[in-house]
Amino acid sequence: MHDAANTSRLDALLAGLKASGHRLTPQRVAIVRELVSRADHPSVEQLHAAILPDYPTTSLATVYKTIHLLKERGEVLELGFGELGSRYDGRRPEPHPHLICTACGGITDPDEGGEGLSEMVRQLAAQSGFDVKAHRFDLFGLCARCRDKG
Amino acid sequence: MHDAANTSRLDALLAGLKASGHRLTPQRVAIVRELVSRADHPSVEQLHAAILPDYPTTSLATVYKTIHLLKERGEVLELGFGELGSRYDGRRPEPHPHLICTACGGITDPDEGGEGLSEMVRQLAAQSGFDVKAHRFDLFGLCARCRDKG
DNA sequence: CTAGATGCAAACACTTTGCACCCTG
DNA sequence: CAGGGTGCAAAGTGTTTGCATCTAG
Numbered sequence: 235m236h237d238a239a240n241t242s243r244l245d246a247l248l249a250g251l252k253a254s255g256h257r258l259t260p261q262r263v264a265i266v267r268e269l270v271s272r273a274d275h276p277s278v279e280q281l282h283a284a285i286l287p288d289y290p291t292t293s294l295a296t297v298y299k300t301i302h303l304l305k306e307r308g309e310v311l312e313l314g315f316g317e318l319g320s321r322y323d324g325r326r327p328e329p330h331p332h333l334i335c336t337a338c339g340g341i342t343d344p345d346e347g348g349e350g351l352s353e354m355v356r357q358l359a360a361q362s363g364f365d366v367k368a369h370r371f372d373l374f375g376l377c378a379r380c381r382d383k384g
Numbered sequence: 385m386h387d388a389a390n391t392s393r394l395d396a397l398l399a400g401l402k403a404s405g406h407r408l409t410p411q412r413v414a415i416v417r418e419l420v421s422r423a424d425h426p427s428v429e430q431l432h433a434a435i436l437p438d439y440p441t442t443s444l445a446t447v448y449k450t451i452h453l454l455k456e457r458g459e460v461l462e463l464g465f466g467e468l469g470s471r472y473d474g475r476r477p478e479p480h481p482h483l484i485c486t487a488c489g490g491i492t493d494p495d496e497g498g499e500g501l502s503e504m505v506r507q508l509a510a511q512s513g514f515d516v517k518a519h520r521f522d523l524f525g526l527c528a529r530c531r532d533k534g
Numbered sequence: 535c536t537a538g539a540t541g542c543a544a545a546c547a548c549t550t551t552g553c554a555c556c557c558t559g
Numbered sequence: 560c561a562g563g564g565t566g567c568a569a570a571g572t573g574t575t576t577g578c579a580t581c582t583a584g
Contacts (some may be wrong), residue, residue: 313467358497363528378513
């Protein structure tokens with residue numbers, strides 16, 4: 235996931251918004267750019283903080299509204315955690331496993347190892363009679379860095 | 385999961401509480417009994433409503449406190465959903481897959497089909513360097529009943 | 535008796551909403 | 560220059576907490 239890919243994804247998102255009659259305000263562009271540029275699944279709070287220096291008037295409500303808009307369009311994956319609030323993945327909106335470090339709060343996408351996931355989803359759907367539309371697979375623990383420290 | 389099994393689990397939970405210096409108040413017993421007796425992963429609100437007829441003075445706060453106590457002791461599995469609040473599994477505190485119907489709100493445990501899960505967890509842990517302590521695997525969709533209706 | 539539990543209400547954290555003003559297209 | 564967007568503050572959730580009162584053991 236390098237700069238070129240992020241840029242094209244950014245452009246695609248912005249083009250899509252414009253195409254469906256939405257305006258590209260500076261705040262909105264900044265939020266989307268920030269969201270797409272990071273791999274760390276930021277919270278609304280973190281996005282807001284990151285944008286504030288460059289767009290000091292941006293309100294938290296606007297960040298929430300923008301995220302909500304992208305969610306509706308299926309362009310962000312929301313990872314809601316009861317206590318810790320929600321975190322957002324603007325790069326890979328399809329469901330995929332997440333590794334959540336309970337020490338540093340970092341969330342990362344595994345490089346590989348989730349191959350059998352869709353097969354398992356298929357199996358569970360078949361035996362339960364469920365029509366499965368989405369799924370979520372989270373692993374909680376200590377990331378390599380925090381494990382070594384602790 | 386029949387009555388006898390639930391009764392013994394209930395007894396075990398109550399005995400454990402008493403053994404660690406907690407009192408078995410009528411409210412507390414009622415909450416634990418209700419939690420253990422249902423397979424539908426009730427919310428705090430639902431537990432409270434179920435108990436109210438028999439123990440009319442029970443407050444929501446007490447239900448929250450009791451659930452919290454059981455959580456600390458590792459005797460309930462909490463399934464937190466950002467918007468919809470949390471649901472609790474008092475029967476199987478270890479992580480296992482859940483099927484969540486987005487139409488009726490029902491949550492069920494699959495009878496089988498989750499066999500490969502721990503292996504996948506192991507794989508993801510190995511390749512990422514994570515020390516995985518817990519995991520969560522949720523499938524969202526329509527249960528058989530709601531699928532047929534809709 | 536006396537710690538621990540209850541119940542109420544106030545406090546909380548995160549998110550949503552209403553509305554007057556603003557600015558993109 | 561019109562309609563969508565913004566920012567503020569107020570309202571909503573679900574959950575937690577402080578504290579006086581009550582009660583199980």
